[in-house]
Amino acid sequence: VRACAGPRLGAAMMEGLDDGPDFLSEEDRGLKAINVDLQSDAALQVDISDALSERDKVKFTVHTKSSLPNFKQNEFSVVRQHEEFIWLHDSFVENEDYAGYIIPPAPPRPDFDASREKLQKLGEGEGSMTKEEFTKMKQELEAEYLAIFKKTVAMHEVFLCRVAAHPILRKDLNFHVFLEYNQDLSVRGKNKKEKLEDFFKNMVKSADGVIVSGVKDVDDFFEHERTFLLEYHNRVKDASAKSDRMTRSHKSAADDYNRIGSSLYALGTQDSTDICKFFLKVSELFDKTRKIEARVSADEDLKLSDLLKYYLRESQAAKDLLYRRSRSLVDYENANKALDKARAKNKDVLQAETSQQLCCQKFEKISESAKQELIDFKTRRVAAFRKNLVELAELELKHAKGNLQLLQNCLAVLNGDT
């Protein structure tokens, strides 16, 4: 499967997804859903211009347009895989200089397992259903696969765009290598040992987080942010999960419409009375309304579930920032204590003074940038929610009106015939 992401969506890709040109525009909006307020300026523009899904991996074509002197050319593309995005993200996290920034959350791993499994099951069960049913279901599953594919492309693109839009991160050397170096970065997937190390690192971090967060902050702003983020993160997590479940139920119901449509069609073609036409018309209605219901589910997924999922990850990144600041505060406080001790003993005072100064600088630097980052985070969040909620409502309205018209038209025909 090949798909073009970004604002230039080929009509060919939309084939088999649904009919009606008016559905195209949502895809444009959908992919940039999370991408709010990201000024793409001439200095650096990044997007994923193409993607290819192979057996067990996805190859993204990262396309860059830049007027910066750092790059050899003004426009170039490289091919990257998911692991390389993770490598880039992790390099940001591990970089002490970026401790004061919200690191854009890493894109989730492309996961086609469920979709592939369904397609396989369909292939196995081909004998047990009619040709029409099989074709219908196949189209549906292919559309599903395509939707997941487009989503993963969007997630990876958003990550890059966030980096490119960040005044400091966009200058990062690893980022430039990622964009420009047209060979494989040889960032093989983490082996077991490394994964285990990561696991422990995270455990320690969260344990630390508990200790550190117990300390009440002198600064009101950060105190408020900490309380807010902890609660917000948990609630966004819950809302995201519930939204997911809701969207999936919606899809199940839409699938049922599909089967009902097929059964009605069979009834219509086999019946001997004048009810055939009736059944065929209702079957047609179910087929059409099912397409709309499937779109409702897909749009809810895009505008609501994905939004919540994204802010789950972003709020975690913000929490991580707060944690890093708290750690640097603890380091600062410890350096202060060490300095007092050194002065009291009159031993290694200069060393202690230097160390204390460094900690102080680090803490103040982090606090300053963290404050701005958190304010920006709020601005971005509000804008993203506004955009998505407005679009959600508009799409729900559009689909409900579409459904209503379908139903009313059908009823007019059926009542006219009876």
Place this chain on the structure above:
Amino acid sequence: MSAPVIFDRSREEIEEEANGDVFDIEIGVSDPEKVGDGMNAYMAYRVTTKTSLSMFSKSEFSVKRRFSDFLGLHSKLASKYLHVGYIVPPAPEKSIVGMTKVKVGKEDSSSTEFVEKRRAALERYLQRTVKHPTLLQDPDLRQFLESSELPRAVNTQALSGAGILRMVNKAADAVNKMTIKMNESDAWFEEKQQQFENLDQQLRKLHASVEALVCHRKELSANTAAFAKSAAMLGNSEDHTALSRALSQLAEVEEKIDQLHQEQAFADFYMFSELLSDYIRLIAAVKGVFDHRMKCWQKWEDAQITLLKKRETEAKMMVANKPDKIQQAKNEIREWEAKVQQGERDFEQISKTIRKEVGRFEKERVKDFKTVIIKYLESLVQTQQQLIKYWEAFLPEAKAIA
């Protein structure tokens, strides 16, 4: 052995047209009320009849009946009319589990649902029964509708809807072994049987899909409600005032939508799903009637074989010159000649009745499906209209986030 077909058919059809559908009688089953306690408790339903037909003493009246009364009515009608070719609508199924919960006094939503499902099924059962012109004339039916006291129906265990179905299926199995022998002179019956077989299969498939829809719609409702609560919580913790308000409003919208889903699931079930399950059972009754015709044919056939044997016996006796045995043989021949004639008449009669019944059944089926499906589509229309209202109200709230 061919029945006079074409002539009668057109006459029947003309008769059909002339009768039209002037059945001014309406039955309602309502007010389920628990009577008694413990395992002896039962539900009493109010059966109200509204009619302008002169055969009834009043134009509106009601009685109290319990489930076994309905089963008793059905068993009486079935025993009188099924074997002569009338399609007697089957009574609703018995349910030990469902009823036990009600008896034991579990006042939860599942037992209320069960009672409502049964009430609706009983109402549909009576409506179908009174629509049948022949059954409407039946004194047992009139007594059921009119008399304040009804003798307790016994042995309803054996003759519940499921019981009849089992009997019919057993008969069908037995008859299937005989099918090869029957010399079907009338292609109409063979065609019709095949059609009903196909229809049965298709309806079962459709019914399974609709049941899945009901299930998923209920799931959707529950998940929407859960999301609504979660969104409200999120709104509470959001520290941007306008966004917080919008999220709370989103939660409210989703709560209302949950209600919509519940109502739609209700319609999915009571209109669409139950229509299909009713017809699946009706078609079983139709199949039963066809099988009775086969049994009738078999009886006629057997009578002819026996007559032949009696004639052979007579011939033997004549040759053997036994005057008293000859007389006996002649008596028996007369007896069996009568039986053969009766058998032929019965077979012709049941064939005629079935043709008429099937014609009426098909007309009813078409009307029923059209009416109910249109009603169901109208429920879908309502849902969409409500959705539009809710989202139109929410949109400005979302836009107001600043």
